[in-house]
Amino acid sequence: MHEVGMMQNIIDAAVKRAKDEGAQHIRLVQMRVGEVSGVVADSLQLAFEVTKKGTIAEDARLQVENVPVVCYCSNCNIEFHPNSELNECPECHQSYCEVRQGKEFELAFLEVS
Numbered sequence: 001m002h003e004v005g006m007m008q009n010i011i012d013a014a015v016k017r018a019k020d021e022g023a024q025h026i027r028l029v030q031m032r033v034g035e036v037s038g039v040v041a042d043s044l045q046l047a048f049e050v051t052k053k054g055t056i057a058e059d060a061r062l063q064v065e066n067v068p069v070v071c072y073c074s075n076c077n078i079e080f081h082p083n084s085e086l087n088e089c090p091e092c093h094q095s096y097c098e099v100r101q102g103k104e105f106e107l108a109f110l111e112v113s
Ligand SMILES: [Zn+2]
Pocket: 073, 074, 075, 076, 077, 089, 090, 091, 092, 093, 094
């Protein structure tokens, strides 16, 4: 389950940020997770439970904001939401267009005390 390793980075960053602010506890960890980040929501929650143990985030809740995929076609100069993994442009049908949004896996917000 690669989510554990990814979540470990998030927890490390969250703990560092909280300590820099002089906080003793993290109450809430809010993340932005893209639709094509390759992360499964259930696994993420589980990874969170595992990695927060023994840290100042032990009692924290996890809140995930899902970020939809947005692709960009340079031929048509449009942004669109792809219907398949081919990221095909709905206008000119070019495949594998640039993914501009949707790969996020990042810390968005912390609530500390
Ligand atoms: Zn196009």
